[in-house]
Amino acid sequence: MIGFCLPLVFLVASCLSIIHGHDGITCGNGWAAFEKHCYYFSSSASTFKDAMLTCYRLGANMLELQSAEEEKWIDLQCRIRGYQYGVWLGACDLQQEGTFISVSNAKALPYTNWIKGEPNNNLGIEHCALYFVKYRRWNDGHCNHKVNYACKKMK
Ligand SMILES: [Ca+2]
Ligand SMILES: [Ca+2]
Numbered sequence: 001m002i003g004f005c006l007p008l009v010f011l012v013a014s015c016l017s018i019i020h021g022h023d024g025i026t027c028g029n030g031w032a033a034f035e036k037h038c039y040y041f042s043s044s045a046s047t048f049k050d051a052m053l054t055c056y057r058l059g060a061n062m063l064e065l066q067s068a069e070e071e072k073w074i075d076l077q078c079r080i081r082g083y084q085y086g087v088w089l090g091a092c093d094l095q096q097e098g099t100f101i102s103v104s105n106a107k108a109l110p111y112t113n114w115i116k117g118e119p120n121n122n123l124g125i126e127h128c129a130l131y132f133v134k135y136r137r138w139n140d141g142h143c144n145h146k147v148n149y150a151c152k153k154m155k
Contacts, residue, residue, distance in 0.1 A: 026155050034073050038153050039063070041081055045146035048128040051088045052103060055151035061104040062090030063131075063150040065111055071131070074150065078133045081148070088149040089138065091129040097121065100129055100140070114138045 027038030040058055042051070055062050065071050078086050090103040100109055100119065115132065119140035128143040141147065 032077065033155065034070065036155055038155055039074075039077070040151040041077055041087075042149045045084075045148050046088075047146060048088055048092070048143040051147075051149035052090070055090075055149070058151050058153075060151035060153035063087060063152045064090040064102050064104060064109075065113075065131070067111055068113070071111075071113060074131060075133060075136055077150070078131070078148070083133060083148040085147050086131040086133040088147050089129040089131055092127050092143065093119070093121075093140070094127045094143075097127075112138065 027033050031038040031040050033039075038060075040055075040060060042054070046054065052062050063074065065074065074087065091100045091109055092103060093100045095101065095106070098119075098121070100112070101107060102109060113136075115135050115137040118138065119126065119129070121127070121140060125142055126140040128141055129138055130141050130147050131137075132139045
């Protein structure tokens with residue numbers, strides 16, 4: 001039964017993705033689609049807190065990277081948009097120094113890709129994570145720095 005149903009499920013899923021394939025229809029204007037999610041990329045740089053609040057206002061969360069594949073796509077988007085540093089990631093160690101957790105659910109990060117030697121909590125004041133395009137890896141930075149950001153929601 002499973003052997004029969006699976007191809008059918010994939011057929012229906014791929015038909016749906018064709019019908020809803022256009023970003024403007026699936027995600028709305030100004031949003032980009034990648035796999036099961038919609039992404040909004042900021043046109044200016046913000047503090048970590050302002051980035052988070054903007055994403056909430058848009059009915060989304062800050063970008064929380066789940067995989068190397070997603071990160072690769074985000075890296076491309078950052079480069080196309082000419083982001084100077086990269087994007088904030090929805091991860092911080094404000095609750096417990098040294099332990100980075102996801103902002104949306106306070107759980108352990110499902111995926112990390114820190115620059116070697118990071119997170120280093122430089123000067124004791126770095127508590128917010130960002131994707132650093134220059135190194136294609138992550139750094140902890142000062143939460144009040146202004147960095148571009150991306151918001152993410154389910155399609
Ligand atoms: Ca820290
Ligand atoms: Ca750092």
